[in-house]
Amino acid sequence: MPEPRQTLRLGVCGPVGTGKSSLIATLCRELGRSHALAVVTNDIYTDEDARFLRSAGVLDPERIVGVETGACPHTAIRDDVSANLAVVEDLEERFEPLDLVLVESGGDNLTATFSPALVDAQVFVLDVAGGGDVARKGGPGIERADLLVVNKTDLAPHVGVDLARMVADATAARGGRPVVALSRHDPDSVDRLAGWVLDRLEALRAGVLEPQDPGPMPAHTHHHTHTHDHDPAPQTSSAGAARA
Amino acid sequence: METPTGPVPSRRAAPAVPVAGASSHALALLLADARLPVGGHTQSGGLEPALQRGLSPDGLPGYCRTRLATVARTEAATAVVTAYAARHGGDLDLVHAHWAARTPSDAQRSTAYELGRALLRLGRRVWPEDPLLAGWSLPTARPLVLGAVAAAAGLAAADLARVTGYDDVQTVLAAGLKLAPADPLQAVVWTRQLLPAVDALVDAVHGLTDPADIPSGSAPQIEEWAQAHARTTRRLFRA
Numbered sequence: 001m002p003e004p005r006q007t008l009r010l011g012v013c014g015p016v017g018t019g020k021s022s023l024i025a026t027l028c029r030e031l032g033r034s035h036a037l038a039v040v041t042n043d044i045y046t047d048e049d050a051r052f053l054r055s056a057g058v059l060d061p062e063r064i065v066g067v068e069t070g071a072c073p074h075t076a077i078r079d080d081v082s083a084n085l086a087v088v089e090d091l092e093e094r095f096e097p098l099d100l101v102l103v104e105s106g107g108d109n110l111t112a113t114f115s116p117a118l119v120d121a122q123v124f125v126l127d128v129a130g131g132g133d134v135a136r137k138g139g140p141g142i143e144r145a146d147l148l149v150v151n152k153t154d155l156a157p158h159v160g161v162d163l164a165r166m167v168a169d170a171t172a173a174r175g176g177r178p179v180v181a182l183s184r185h186d187p188d189s190v191d192r193l194a195g196w197v198l199d200r201l202e203a204l205r206a207g208v209l210e211p212q213d214p215g216p217m218p219a220h221t222h223h224h225t226h227t228h229d230h231d232p233a234p235q236t237s238s239a240g241a242a243r244a
Numbered sequence: 245m246e247t248p249t250g251p252v253p254s255r256r257a258a259p260a261v262p263v264a265g266a267s268s269h270a271l272a273l274l275l276a277d278a279r280l281p282v283g284g285h286t287q288s289g290g291l292e293p294a295l296q297r298g299l300s301p302d303g304l305p306g307y308c309r310t311r312l313a314t315v316a317r318t319e320a321a322t323a324v325v326t327a328y329a330a331r332h333g334g335d336l337d338l339v340h341a342h343w344a345a346r347t348p349s350d351a352q353r354s355t356a357y358e359l360g361r362a363l364l365r366l367g368r369r370v371w372p373e374d375p376l377l378a379g380w381s382l383p384t385a386r387p388l389v390l391g392a393v394a395a396a397a398g399l400a401a402a403d404l405a406r407v408t409g410y411d412d413v414q415t416v417l418a419a420g421l422k423l424a425p426a427d428p429l430q431a432v433v434w435t436r437q438l439l440p441a442v443d444a445l446v447d448a449v450h451g452l453t454d455p456a457d458i459p460s461g462s463a464p465q466i467e468e469w470a471q472a473h474a475r476t477t478r479r480l481f482r483a
Binding site: 044047051067068069070071072075076079080081082083085086 | 279280281282283284285286287288358361362365366419422477478479480481482
């Protein structure tokens with residue numbers, strides 16, 4: 001049995017503008033003094049997110065690397081992870097020992113999730129400004145990512161979203177998987193996020209973290225009262241996933 | 245708790261099982277498939293900087309022909325010579341030196357090393373029994389790795405050259421659909437028109453065995469664009 005890898009590879013995905021880069025900057029601020037971190041960004045135009053993170057001053061700029069995706073941010077984190085994997089391995093070798101490599105997906109849409117060939121665990125990020133009904137719509141990331149973050153909770157009163165309702169919808173969609181309602185201005189919520197990440201790191205090192213694939217396709221979920229029969233859930237396959 | 249419907253693949257490789265020999269033609273299809281997870285979607289074959297610096301979208305077929313006569317020909321010939329050396333105990337370091345000497349742009353060499361690294365990862369997984377791939381200690385220049393994969397797989401020299409030339413055309417034309425949007429069917433029309441040029445490349449290189457005979461027709465403008473592209477901060481494609 002090989003030794004478990006010591007560096008947690010954590011994916012951060014979700015629609016554009018929900019605060020993925022900001023969440024990563026928050027984690028760097030929160031964990032950067034106690035843990036060794038590096039970041040990989042995937043962007044439409046190379047290094048927008050990498051530059052944002054470098055300018056935020058939360059991490060040594062050399063530990064932040066942008067990957068080109070050829071306008072295929074989906075492909076780069078799921079169907080063909082080779083470019084990302086090479087950068088992750090290079091960072092782990094160059095800055096050994098690393099505790100955490102954060103891989104940020106290009107902000108795309110509700111269906112993009114990471115392949116378990118690239119990350120050990122993944123966070124799907126929504127925000128209240130995207131509308132209170134998004135969590136209810138579901139999708140692979142919302143339903144089955146290891147953690148769902150409902151971000152920018154401080155904005156809820158300003159955008160007419162019932163935060164408690166949105167979090168309740170998200171929790172119901174996830175069948176017990178964790179949800180963190182996050183605002184970077186709310187230290188308790190940041191603590192919950194950082195605590196979850198450290199818990200996953202501990203699980204990895206204990207050899208009990210098996211990467212889960214949220215799947216490329218939305219599963220049929222069961223929030224409504226049944227009046228009809230269901231066919232067996234279709235088996236999803238990454239081989240059949242459309243390229244972004 | 246809801247059970248995920250998706251598969252939960254493990255990082256652990258499946259145990260190796262004996263595989264019956266496949267034809268060289270079938271192997272060529274496998275290696276020419278754009279879905280091969282070796283980072284092809286990050287590449288434009290130098291088209292992105294070419295379009296930014298004045299190449300007209302109408303010039304895509306001509307751009308492909310130029311590559312087939314120059315940089316792609318060097319790459320295909322290097323792959324063919326590498327496969328021969330791999331089968332006959334030749335000096336792969338020498339092949340690498342000949343390729344590097346004919347690839348003066350360090351940006352293009354870096355790209356080849358990145359792509360070859362991904363291809364080596366694939367080759368080791370798909371042909372785990374091959375000692376050359378398993379013990380690879382050379383720089384991972386893509387044409388060398390491709391030649392070694394061809395030797396491991398049993399791909400004939402002509403098919404190897406054809407895969408290399410065809411992949412170059414498809415890399416450029418597929419990237420063209422992202423960079424200068426057009427009807428995707430037009431890219432297929434152009435591909436068909438370019439197939440004779442791919443065959444001409446095959447005829448020119450498939451019989452090579454000596455690294456000294458690798459063609460060295462370089463393309464200074466493409467090389468200059470590659471150098472410039474490596475220093476930009478706003479780009480869709482790695483190269």
